[in-house]
Ligand SMILES: Nc1ncnc2c1ncn2[C@@H]1O[C@H](COP(=O)(O)OP(=O)(O)O)[C@@H](O)[C@H]1O
């Protein structure tokens with residue numbers, strides 16, 4: 545029997561029923577990366593998805609990056625910027641720009657888009673209420689530690705302010721800047737920050753949005769997406785991964801090993817990818833589960 549358009553829509557809604565039941569009240573940490581913020585329609589779609597999750601009874605938390613936006617700002621200011629082992633070498637001068645772009649620009653943009661739908665989003669820096677405390681991190685190059693400036697490694701998460709916002713029916717939107725007990729501020733990779741928060745909140749899911757379909761089996765030669773991996777399988781694969789996928793898959797591993805039952809890498813260029821992952825039977829992207 546052919547379904548009418550209206551019946552097909554009803555079928556889609558009903559397909560979501562078991563997932564709505566399962567995830568009611570669940571905390572979902574979503575990492576929104578700079579490369580998934582490519583155009584206004586996608587950004588608006590992302591904001592709609594987050595508000596949809598909120599109305600569906602989930603507790604979404606957004607942790608965002610903004611790497612391309614930071615690079616553009618540094619370029620415009622004539623400040624040179626390089627990456628070592630996937631992390632931005634961050635001089636004190638660059639750190640001011642990182643903080644300005646992440647907390648002052650990208651954070652405001654996301655909060656503004658979500659709040660078109662109601663008084664939901666509250667923007668925070670990872671510096672606020674001691675959310676992220678970091679120490680200076682060194683990159684490892686050929687096994688040797690290399691100084692990369694004010695890049696932080698999170699050593700403590702105090703999620704109380706985030707939990708209070710969630711309990712108050714808000715959607716926290718958090719930039720990946722951290723404070724140090726030494727009085728410094730630190731630039732933290734946003735995938736890493738999202739994983740640390742997912743563990744501290746004991747979230748039900750970590751979802752990392754990026755600009756590829758998921759983890760490719762053997763990038764760039766083989767672009768078959770690996771749809772499911774256990775933590776042990778991922779740990780064995782880690783040494784073979786390169787560039788931007790390293791912090792993303794490390795984040796998934798940290799989250800799952802830290803008690804988060806599911807971590808996903810999804811294509812943020814696909815409109816409404818968050819809803820497709822959470823509310824459809826197939827899901828999309830790569831999912832990491834405990835071994
Ligand atoms: N095995 C892999 N599977 C998928 N992408 C990979 C893989 N290895 C490296 N990459 C690269 O990692 C990039 C994603 O990382 P990145 O550019 O840092 O994203 P974001 O800004 O979303 O954090 C992809 O666009 C791709 O070029």
Ligand SMILES: CC(=O)N[C@@H](CCC(=O)OP(=O)(O)O)C(=O)O
Nearest residue numbers: 577578609610611631632733734
């Ligand atoms: C230390 C480090 O590299 N920090 C990142 C923080 C932003 C980020 O992670 O943004 P995406 O998620 O868009 O890549 C940076 O300066 O680019």
